[in-house]
Amino acid sequence: DAMVIQNPRYQVTQFGKPVTLSCSQTLNHNVMYWYQQKSSQAPKLLFHYYDKDFNNEADTPDNFQSRRPNTSFCFLDIRSPGLGDAAMYLCATSHRGQHQPQHFGDGTRLSIL
């Protein structure tokens, strides 16, 4: 089945140690998104790519970066994770258009020691 795959499901890193989360898709969608979801909260958009065009949300910390080397893959880099960055990170994809549904992966749960 076509899908959005996030690896790993669980990631542990140390305070201040850079970490990269990965997302791949087999849906051939031109838009890819990264969301952050903290415990008992709703998902919050960090940024998205429309093809290779990067769009950052105004309140996304500078600590968070993203790369999309090709249509299928997208990475979330956290340069210096703080304790407040512990969360579930969700990747999603869609075709462009306000009626197009987004397809989500099952997320990577990031813990900071």
Added chain:
Amino acid sequence: DAKTTQPNSMESNEEEPVHLPCNHSTISGTDYIHWYRQLPSQGPEYVIHGLTSNVNNRMASLAIAEDRKSSTLILHRATLRDAAVYYCILRDFDNAGNMLTFGGGTRLMVKP
């Protein structure tokens, strides 16, 4: 995206219909109404969307008020697997970036 208001939680009995309400009094004429749900330990899942007319698919039905200021997601026969947080989201015509702005959602509990 325009703001939506949903009850924090609802309870249902298994195999009974469930009506999940959403108020969106500031909706604009070009806003689509989308519903997603998030099962425990999973990413959100698209359920249904509509603009003006009621919509049906294999998962649910969406009833949209005539003035579009409210809508109701209908699960015709709740199962234990339908226990999830249900999000009602408005997406506007000029939202070329396709962003979803999630509100608080409704936590649906299904009793056997």
